Amino acid sequence: MKRMLLLGDEAIAQGALDAGLSGVYAYPGTPSTEITEYIQHSKEAKERKVHSQWSTNEKTAMESALGMSYAGKRSMACMKHVGLNVAADGFVNAGITGANGGLIVVSADDPSMHSSQNEQDSRYYGKFALIPTIEPANQQEAYSAMAYSFDLSEKYGTPVLVRLTTRLAHSRSGVEMQEARGENALRLPENKRQFVLLPAIARKNYDRLVKKQIDFDQESDLSPFNIYCEGSDTSLGIIACGLGYNYLMENYPDGCPHPILKIGQYPIPKQYVRRMFHECARVLVLEEGAPFVEEQLRGILDDNNTIVGRMNGTVPRTGELNPNIVAKSLAIHVTTGSPLEPRVVVPRPPELCNGCPHIDSFVDLNTVLEKFGDGRVFSDIGCYTLGALEPFNAINSCVDMGASITMAKGAADAGLIPSVAVIGDSTFTHSGMTGLLDAIIEDSPITVVIVDNETTGMTGGQPSHARGRLEDIVSGLGVPQQHIRVLEPLKRNHEENVAAIKEELDHPGISVIIQRRECIQTIATTKKEAKKHEA
Amino acid sequence: MKRDIILAGVGGQGILTIATVIGYAVVQSGLQLKQAEVHGMSQRGGDVQSHLRIADKEIFSDLIPEGKADLIISVEPMEALRYTSFLAPDGWIISNKKPFSNVMNYPDYEKVWRTIDDYPRSVLIDGDTIARDVANAKAMNIVVLGAASRHVGLPVNDLEKAIAAIFERKGAVIVDANLRAFRAGRAFAETHKHASTSG
Numbered sequence: 203m204k205r206m207l208l209l210g211d212e213a214i215a216q217g218a219l220d221a222g223l224s225g226v227y228a229y230p231g232t233p234s235t236e237i238t239e240y241i242q243h244s245k246e247a248k249e250r251k252v253h254s255q256w257s258t259n260e261k262t263a264m265e266s267a268l269g270m271s272y273a274g275k276r277s278m279a280c281m282k283h284v285g286l287n288v289a290a291d292g293f294v295n296a297g298i299t300g301a302n303g304g305l306i307v308v309s310a311d312d313p314s315m316h317s318s319q320n321e322q323d324s325r326y327y328g329k330f331a332l333i334p335t336i337e338p339a340n341q342q343e344a345y346s347a348m349a350y351s352f353d354l355s356e357k358y359g360t361p362v363l364v365r366l367t368t369r370l371a372h373s374r375s376g377v378e379m380q381e382a383r384g385e386n387a388l389r390l391p392e393n394k395r396q397f398v399l400l401p402a403i404a405r406k407n408y409d410r411l412v413k414k415q416i417d418f419d420q421e422s423d424l425s426p427f428n429i430y431c432e433g434s435d436t437s438l439g440i441i442a443c444g445l446g447y448n449y450l451m452e453n454y455p456d457g458c459p460h461p462i463l464k465i466g467q468y469p470i471p472k473q474y475v476r477r478m479f480h481e482c483a484r485v486l487v488l489e490e491g492a493p494f495v496e497e498q499l500r501g502i503l504d505d506n507n508t509i510v511g512r513m514n515g516t517v518p519r520t521g522e523l524n525p526n527i528v529a530k531s532l533a534i535h536v537t538t539g540s541p542l543e544p545r546v547v548v549p550r551p552p553e554l555c556n557g558c559p560h561i562d563s564f565v566d567l568n569t570v571l572e573k574f575g576d577g578r579v580f581s582d583i584g585c586y587t588l589g590a591l592e593p594f595n596a597i598n599s600c601v602d603m604g605a606s607i608t609m610a611k612g613a614a615d616a617g618l619i620p621s622v623a624v625i626g627d628s629t630f631t632h633s634g635m636t637g638l639l640d641a642i643i644e645d646s647p648i649t650v651v652i653v654d655n656e657t658t659g660m661t662g663g664q665p666s667h668a669r670g671r672l673e674d675i676v677s678g679l680g681v682p683q684q685h686i687r688v689l690e691p692l693k694r695n696h697e698e699n700v701a702a703i704k705e706e707l708d709h710p711g712i713s714v715i716i717q718r719r720e721c722i723q724t725i726a727t728t729k730k731e732a733k734k735h736e737a
Numbered sequence: 738m739k740r741d742i743i744l745a746g747v748g749g750q751g752i753l754t755i756a757t758v759i760g761y762a763v764v765q766s767g768l769q770l771k772q773a774e775v776h777g778m779s780q781r782g783g784d785v786q787s788h789l790r791i792a793d794k795e796i797f798s799d800l801i802p803e804g805k806a807d808l809i810i811s812v813e814p815m816e817a818l819r820y821t822s823f824l825a826p827d828g829w830i831i832s833n834k835k836p837f838s839n840v841m842n843y844p845d846y847e848k849v850w851r852t853i854d855d856y857p858r859s860v861l862i863d864g865d866t867i868a869r870d871v872a873n874a875k876a877m878n879i880v881v882l883g884a885a886s887r888h889v890g891l892p893v894n895d896l897e898k899a900i901a902a903i904f905e906r907k908g909a910v911i912v913d914a915n916l917r918a919f920r921a922g923r924a925f926a927e928t929h930k931h932a933s934t935s936g
Contacts, residue, residue, distance in 0.1 A: 207764050209774075232776055316775070373773035373788075373799035374760065445799070452798035525802035537804030539824035546844045546852045547818045550747065552783035553839065585781065662776075 204379040210370035211236035213341040213377050214280075214308055217348030219246060220382040224275035224303070225253030227263035229632060230661035231282030232317035233371035234310035238280055239662075250385070256658075258667050259603070259632040260285035264292040264307065271305035271361075272397055274389030276352050283311040283324050288603065288633065290327070293361075297331035298399060298407045300359040302391040304352030310366040313491050313522035317660075319583070319600070321520065323491035328363040328468055332411050334418050335363040335468040336427060337444040341375040343427065343466065349380065354421065358414055367490045369445055369522065415469070423473045427466030430474045435459040439482030441475070443495055446488030449528040470495055479508070486531060487511035490523050553588060559719035560586045562691035563653045564596040566699040566717070567622070570707060578618055582606040582634070584626035585659045597624060604633025610648040611641045620707045623650045627668035628658040635675060638714070642680040645711040649703070652676075652714060653691075655721040663724040676714045685713035692719065738768070740890035741801040743820045744787040746812035747837045751878035754903070755810060756787050758882060762891050762899035763791050773799040782839055784816055791890055810885045812878050813837045814849045814861070821856075830856050831885035831926070833864040833877060860884050860926045867921050876918035883922025893923070 208216060215237045218226065228238040241247045241254040253270070257263035260281040270277035281289060286309045293307060309324035328335030336351050338344040344366070351362040395403050422428055433439075440458070442450045443465045450458065461481055463474050478485060485508060487496040493512040500509055510516040510531075517523070517531045529536045554561050563586070571578065581587060581597035582605060589596040599609055606623035614621040625634050630652050641648055654672060658664040668675070676686055687706060689699045699717070706713035742759070746752040756772055763770040773788040788801045803822050809830045811817030817832035824830065832853055836846055853859050864880040872879075879900065886896055900919055904912045 207760060207770065236776070369773055369799045372776050373771055375771045375796075375799075376764065376769065448797040448799065450797075452802060524800050525798045529802070537802060537825075538822055539804045539806070539826075539828070540821045542822060543818060543852060546849050547815055548840060548842050548844060550782075550784040550815075550840055552748070552781040555781060588781070 205376055206379065207374055208341055208345070208377045209236055209372060209374050210338070210341050210344045210366060211310070211372070212240045213344040214348060214364070214366070215240035215244070216377070216379070217345035218278050218306070219244060219252065220380060221349035221352045222276050222304075222383045222385045223252055223278060223348075224385045225267065225270045225277045226280060227253070227257050227266040227277065228280040229257050229260050229263055229285060230658050230664045231260075231285050231310075232661060233312060233366070233368045234280050234282045234285070234308065235661045235664070236371070237308060256664055256667070260289040261292055264289035264296070267305060267307070268292060268296050268299070268301075271301045271303045272391060274303045274391075275386045276304040278306045278308060280308040281310070282318065283309050283322050284318060284320065284602065285309070286324055286327055287322075293327065294331045295399060296361045297333045298404055298411055299397045300407065300411070301355050301361050302359065302389070302396070303386050304355040305361040306348065306351050306355065306364055307361055308364045308366065310368070310371045311491055312368050314368070316368055319602070321491065323494055324363065324365045325468060325491070325494045328365070331361075331363070332415060333360050333363060334421065335365055337365045337466050337468070338370065338427070339444050339447045339464070339466055340370065341373070341377050344370065345377045346380070347427070349383075350426070358417060360411075360414065365444070367445060367522070369490075418469055419472060422467050422469050422471040425467040425471065428471040428474060429464045430477065431458070431462040431464065433459055433461035436461060436482045437484065439463070439478040439485045441465060441478065441485060441487045441495060443489040445490045446523055446528070449523050449525045450488055452525040453529045453532060453534050465495065470498060475499065483508075485509050486516065488517065488523065488528060488531070493519075551591060553591070554585060555722055557722045558585070559655055559691045559717065559721070560589065560653055562693060562696070562719075563624075563651065563717040564589045564594045566689075566691060566696060566703060567624070567651065568594065568596055569696070569700050570703045571622070574620065578613070578620060579622045579624055580606040580609040580613065581623070582625040582629045583660075584629050585655075586624060586626055586653050589624070602633075603629050604637050607634050607637035607641060607648070607650055610650070611637065611644075611646045614646050614648045619647050621648045622707070623648060625650065625652055626659070627652055627654040627656060627672060628666040630672070631667040631675070635679060638676070638681070639679050641712050647710045648712060649706045650712070650714045651703075652716045654716050654718040655724075656718070657721045657724045659721045659723065663721060663727060672716055676716075681712055681714050685709060685711070686716070687713070688716045688718060690719055691717045738791075738793045738890060740791040740808065741806045742789040742791070742808045742810060742889065743801065743806045743823050744789060744810050745816040745820055746785060747816060747839070748781055748783055748785045750812045750837065751875075752785060752787055752812060755812075755878050755882045756789055758879075758896065758899045758903050759789060759791075759889060759891070761902055762895040765899070766891060766895055768793055769796050771796045771799050784819060786816075786820060807890075808885060808888045810881060812864070812881055814853055815844065818849065818852055828858065829885075829888045830859040831881060831888070832859070832861055833881050834861050835863065835865045860929060862922060862925050862929075864922065867925065868918050871921045872914035872918040876915050879915045879918040880922035883919035884926040886919070886923050887926065
């Protein structure tokens, strides 16, 4: 069988393709982006016409994937963990409609917040929606999880959540391919009302979903992703979820003396857990992310003696695991090299690129706002969030996709006038348009600066859905023509831009300033590709 | 056989190319590999690192434990020192000499170089100058890889074949330039300080 060197994300993508995927729907977000990019670049996916275009946001991605499942085909929605918040309405209700063609939702969590605002654990979402969750521990498992999850999805007519974490998503290893299988044919659901969640129907569907929990429990007990490994030293048993298992085994190169329950499928496999608590005096829970399993095991009648893990401080409560943290939790001698020498090593935070248009946009904005004082710029998720750092200190919020506009509106409602929103073009079409409509309806005295670099920059330059239609969208929503200003953020335009921004700040209603200049990274890539075509 | 390697640098300096070359050679030789990369926010002028693990049996963790790295390969001197807690007592540091100074409080260059030099198993190489002399400025990362090549745990031939394969689509001129860069880096490490004390 063919063997390939793949990132965890790529293993998910190849696994889905080989399992008969007909479409992936996604919005870019670290660490999930490479799943969809792999399918976009796959020759085989192109030949098969597998859908792989980016969606406007995670909610539209989730719903499109559900639509493809409705039509009988295998589909997948991919996102980063906080993207699942955006998709949550469709996601939770998809649990109640159920699936027709196999439906997988992949959520890539980012414990330790390498590129995120929080480290929420998607396993809670799987439990919340009452659907099975698969958590692969390595690249090979990520690959096999896809065919397995599509089968599980079609067997029970349920969506399946696949949970990744950063270190698996972005780590490469050899993966053995399996025989690829064909896609499903178009096939409508047998029950034409399955997807109609009118209360009377939803209640029936929900009863069915609740009844399926017994099946899901059984599947967990029999799952190849849940393994009980015998061990002679039963003074301690170890429950290791996902990557926690790898770090555990790293510390026992000659084999672990304690019984291990390796968990890769939820609901938690109850029979194995009972067996472990029957056999072992104490149980250590190692999980990447929140104490999801530990909390359920402890309940509220916990004796605080038998179970150890993140909740009693044996493992740090927050942040990702690593081999050393796991070693400490097992009281294994921890190796370390020479400590970091602060005299010769200083932090090197990320920064805007040389020549980045956002730099000029922030310089323009800071000049205008100088006379109003600090604290009135609400911003959003993207490269421009780096405007919070030195030397700009230009923004005062970054909460979730689209929050800049709505928070500026709320602050203006409270009397903070002028209030300014700074949002990127791709973030604007992702989740800014609806908030802008709120501000238009009330003609709120806010100034929305769309820093339009004509791409989705932070995640690597994916095409922006706003490209070529930003003025039309803004004006179509109802911003008056004379208060839509298009500027070019360049040093030589500084005076002119400052004057324009000042005029709009003085305007006592809604205005939108588009600071448009293409990302220097995508310009470089476009040039390179053009050169390649010439050659 | 086991080799745990930390690759370090600043976003955009080309550490992933080094990882790709070593990765290719590992896969060709039938060894196991795990390689954890940094993507996303920190790529923008921030510090980036990659954990590269090679072994002849199953590798569990994608991350190298502290104190276990056999080798730190860095294309920037301060970045080499950021990961010394990962270095094994008998591990090597191979670092490019030219600082990438994009922070206001970048430490004194001499102090940074001296700290690397104080490691008994270390090579500090002016990869930028060597790359310009024998190939082109872009090949600095391959010069540094050349300087580290004796410690990677793979036959030199396999690494050269990997360089040829990785740069193949850019044409024979680029392949040759990178092979020259690789050999110049390797030659430097063989003739310079510390490197003579170990094989």
